[in-house]
Every structure is written in C-alpha cells, then in structure tokens.
Amino acid sequence: MNDSKNEVWITGVGVISCFGEGIAPHWETLGAETAPEPVIDAERFAPYAVHPLPEMDWTRQMPRKDMRQMETWQRLGTYAAGLALEDAGMKEDEELVSTMDLVVCAGGGERDISVDESILAEARGRNDREMLLNEKLPYDLRPTLFLAQLSNLMAGNISIVHKVTGSSRTYMGEESSGITALQNAAARIAAGQSTHLLVGGAYNAERVDLLLSCDLGHYLAKDGVKPVAERQKDGGGTVLGSAGAFLVLESAEHAKKRGAKPYARLAGIESGLGSRDNQETRERLDGIMERLGVSPSSTTAVLSGATGCADVTDLEFEALRRRLGMDVAIRSYTTMIGNPIEANFPFGVALGAAALKNKSFYPSFEEAEKPVKVPPTTVVVSTVGHYLGEGMALLEQIA
C-alpha cells in the first residue's frame, strides 16, 4: 500500500508553556541565539520544581460558560487546540472543522484537593473509613467535577468549543499516549482515512495529586533546577511542566487545495515498548531509528523530550549518538518547558516544525549540547517515557 500513501503535512501549531502562548513567540524565545533561562517554580511544591503556566486569559479561546465547565487541564488543551486551528487558518471555518478528525492524548483530570484533604482529616480518627466516604462524597463532590476528570472530555470540550466534529479519539498512557496519538493520526492521513485532523494534548503540572502519582515511583527530580543532562550526575529525575501542544495535520493534497502553508512534513513515526533492561532498551531504540531510516548527517538535528530520569535518559542520548554521530545536536526541550507527560511528544514535534519552517535551529539549552553546524533539514523528535513506552518522529523540511 506504500505507493498510494499521502504525504502528511503539519499546517498549524498551537503551544502553551511557561514561556507563554503561540508558536511564533516560542520560536522567538527558544530559537534565539542564546537560550533563555527556563521558567521554574521551585518553591510552591518544594521539594519538587515545576515549570508553571504563564498567566492565561482563557476567554481568548473559549466562552466563559464553557470555561466554567472545565478545570485547568481541559482549558489548556482547548486553548492550545484553538491556537492551532487559528494558526492553520481553520478556526471557525465550519466546513473544515465539522469534517475534521480530532485525536487527543490525555491523562486523568483534576481532583478536588480540598474535598480529598477534608476526608483525609476525618479519616485519621475513624475505623469505618468506607462509611466516611459515603457520608462525605455525595455531598462534597461537585457533580460536574466528574466531567472534568474523564480522559475523553478534553476532546469533548474541544468539539463543543471549536466545533471539531469529524471523529474524536482519545489515547492514554502517559508520554506514550502522545506517541500513539500522533502515530495513529499520521497513519490515517497517509492511508486516506482522514484528510485533515487536529492532534495534541495538554498537562497541568501544578497539581499535588499528579506529583503524587509520579513520585510514588520516585520519578521526580529532587533538584529540579538543573538541566536534563546535568541532572544525571545527581541521580536524575523528571521535572513536570504545564504545557499544551496541538498540531493540525493535513494530507499535502488537502493543504495545497486550500492554499495552506506547511511547517514541515511528518515523514514517519516509530514506537516501541518493552522492559527497561539496558540492553533491551538499547536494541529497541536502535530498532526505532532503523525503521525510521535515519542516518548520520550534518543536516539532521534532534529534539529530545528526555524525562531526565536516571539511566533511561542516558540510554536515550547514547542511542541517538550511536546512530546519528557523536556530534549530533540534541536539544532536550524538557530543560526549558519541563516534562508535560501526555503533551511531551506533540510539543517536541511542534518545536521541530517551527525550526524547519524558520530554516534554523535552537541554541544549546545546556553546556553538554553540541552546536549545529548548518540549519537542519531533518529533525528527529524523541520521547522515551518516564516509565514505559518510547517513540520517535521524523520531520522533514518542505522545499
């Protein structure tokens, strides 16, 4: 079926991170000659650091009545989706959005921390804790909170606010959900099962409940202000970041027909899963790059969503250098924006698309990162999940 494959173009990008909103400002800041200082809040959740959201005026992308139905996580995604649609010139184009497919990578929504803590407080003195739940939850939980917690309701809100109503699919599985979302989205366009779609996700790092679910496995960095590679020496760990990243993907034919300007071609995505045993991980990462068909070249650079978790981040960097050469320019964008879990991979693809469109690349985000000699025409985006699952995308410049 290879001969009939459609080219997959990225024609719209919408991002939010600690650096602000919109892909153009992100490129200006992160793509400047010298890297900016990352925005990190090391106080609020100490000993954990997070990359916080910028100040947001949510009403710029959603009506107040809808905004009130969502918690931050869903607002972030809905907002970033709106930015991507705007960037692609599709926003409020009813014909285009009503036939547009929606693919979202999502985790779970937020909990009501004050309700949880009031139950914890009462639980201290009681042996009948199950009864306590029955006494409290029916009265203290906001009925609509459930809708802010369901994984697929970010997609539901995007359909409601932006009227994207072709089909709607939500993928889960932490960082790997971003990989499967993009992989599936690209495959559908390549095979002609979709002509244009909106794909991405968002993550709100500023939540104690999510910090908890990560650190149960001791995955969080205790000294989160150091860049990703440097952090390895002190035991590593991931630093969560609030972010949203959505992309508009189109078949080249569909984009050309409506005169849309592409950022880049999404030439391939490969992924894998298996034990995190060193040797098996090496083999899997090598296999991914083999299938992706990448080779050493002065015009290939890498954007890595390295989590910073010890061992696996070293294995990722080693694998990239083994395949692409010791001098390959690797930029761990997680040093700058943190790890936005589900949005990790889409964010990397967004940054790659911006670099290729601007025919330039990012400066070193930390000392260990090698400079680029010439602007890359090919960008590899790599995400290796903090816990399981890994994938890489190949982006190419469109001449």
Place this chain on the structure above:
Amino acid sequence: MSENYTDHMGRPIVVVTGMGVVTSLGKGKKENWEKLTAGQSGIRRISRFPVDGLATTIAGTVDIIEEGEESAPTISYAMANATAGEALEEAGFGTDGFPGPLFFAAPPVELEWQHRFALLDEMPGKEPNYDTLLEAARSSDHSRMHHLVQLGTIAFKIAEKYKTQGLPISLSTACASGATAIQQGMEAIRRGETGAALCVASDGSVTAEGLIRFSLLSALTTNNEDPSKASRPFSKDRDGFVMSEGSAALVLESLEHAINRGAKILGVVQGVGEKADSFHRTRSSPDGKPVITAIKQALEDAGLETGDIDYINAHGTSTPENDRMEYNSLKNVFGEAIHEVPISSNKSMIGHTLTAGGAVEAVFSFLTMSEGLIPPTINYETPDPDIPLDVVPNVARKAEVSTVLSNSFGFGGQNAVLVFARDPA
C-alpha cells in the same frame, strides 16, 4: 491480494477469529451466553463496599479477585487478562506471541481511597494532607502503586503477557470505547499495517467514588429494591442505567491472514461509522444528527442498506434520554421499517459495562448470528408508547441473523456504530 479478500471498496475484509468475555453473568462465552439467552440478570446488591446512605446500591460487579488488592486497575486487568486469553486460545495463537498490535479500551484509573488511606497511615502524627502523602511517597518505594495508577499500565501488561507487537494503544471514548477499540483494529488492518489486531476492552471501576460520581450526574437508576429488575431499557418506567463491570476481547484479522493460517472465521466486522457531537458534555444533540450520521456512515462503509440489517444490538442504557434519542435516530435512518427490525439491549441483563460495553456487545452480536438466537430485552413490562420497537421482550427469540448493527454512545459527544456480518460477502 485476491479480489475475494477485499470488500466493496477494495479494502481488506476484516474477520473475527477469537472472542472472550467476562460480565456480571460469569466468565467466558459459554456461561455468559447461556445466562444471557435465558434472560438472567447479573445485577446484584453491592457487597464490595458499604452502600449505607448511597442513592444507588446495586451494580453488575465482577468478583474476579481471589486474593490481593481489589481496585479498579486490578479488577480491570484481571478481566482483560481472562478475556484476552480466551480470545487468543480460540483463535489458535499459542504462547509464541501475537502477530499484531493491541488496541485496549482502558478504564479511568487513578489513586483510590484505599491507597490514600494507606499512605496516610504510613505517616502517623503528620498533617492529613497531600504534602504528607507526598512525604510518604518519598519515604519508601511505592512502585507497585505507581504502576497501578498509570493509565497505560493495563495495556502494557497485557501486551507483555501475550506478546503483541509494538507499543500498545490505550484509548478512551468514554462509553463508546469498546466499539472504538474494534474500529481502530479494523482501520489498522484496512490500512495494511497489520494482518491481525487484538482488541480488548475492560472496565472494573465500581468503587464507592465511581458510583457516587455517576449518581451525582443523575445517570444511575435508583430502583434498588429488586436489582434484577432495575435495568429496563425502552420501558416507560426506566430511570437510569446500572453501573457494571466487564471485559471483552476480539481477535481481528484480515480474511487473507485468517485463511492462510487456517483459522476458523467467527464473523466479519464489515463497517464502522463515527461522528462527534458538539452539543453538550453529557447530552446528545436534540436533532440526533451526529448519531444519525454515524449510523448512515456505518451502513455505507459496510456497503449495506437499512433493509439488509437483520438485528440491532442497541446501546439501550435504560436512561430516559438515551433510549428515546436512540429510537428517534434509528427511525430517522430506517424510516417506518425500524418497527419491524428486532432490537434488544444486553444492558437489561448485564447493566452498562461502560468502557467495555461496545466490545462486550460485539461478542454477543457475533454469538447472536452464529447461534441464530436473539438475546431478549428483559424487564420489559411497561412499554414506552413513544418507543414502539420490537425489543425482543423478555424471552430470547430464534431467528436467522446474518447482519447486526451495534450502537455505542459516550459522554463527550462520542458516537460509534459498528456493522457486523456472519459470513464474508
């Protein structure tokens, strides 16, 4: 590729070669089918946790955990493990691995109260808040608890155990998830990406908080008196759905792949339709347009007309709104002829298995065709005059069924419709 292996649009024909199912009626196809066609209900009084003070006290729980922690992730995994195993055994795949990817309709899992309380108890004397829970997390290793509450874990474990290919896909389209898992497997085969796909759906999330959340949305029946009578789809006195647990697994293959390895063909996944609704977070568009579009698309995708459909496996949740909306949408597509097509709701007996629903009902749809027996809609004592359907009331019916249309709708504007056939065209 031989022409005999492709459908009316030149795509690979997608067949089913293995199935597994677990519901509140029992474990495995045999037990489920016997009870389902006998009109038995799996709904019972909840015994997993106290129900004092709760508006709804019944559910279709599956008690599958014999020892160890009983929580949404452990129950969901145990059921998925059982159904995937049953399906792969029937399809004749040994322990060497499965030659395709896993598409897994995953339930919402998160840290549960039992975990929060356990963490709290590790820190006596400390303030009862999240900072203390975080301190407990830092103080000792809780990797098991971490893995348990990651949304990708169940799929990762199933993929590892049954050696499926590549990164498994965990997905959610709320109560349409089971249908979406089948749809995704079918699409991957149609793209020529793979010759086989393992599609599994599982939901074991009857916890106190899970039940209360649905209750607060007024989605659940409060007809607690006789649990077996609570779910009454299409009846005038229906008042909400029954929250249930269950899992189903289907092995999909291209017809060519199945024939080449000499597999027995259990049925065909012939068409799919999907349309998102932008009307409301929990309610469908009043004009039913998205559902109507999804049904029409599914028929067109299958290359069939309304007159070709022998039986409809309804979403039929037993909520006042769903059943009325489902009827109106079907009537819009089928016209008056809808009153002649038998349609039944498995949920009258097994309740709403949420994430798993579309897949569980797909397994029952294939059994309906192979056994020539339509499961009834039980508790149909007071027909709703506004829904004059042939719901196969109360007693199973023998019938030659060669095509089935199966509806699945979910919160968030999710609508997925599948068309199944008994034999490759």
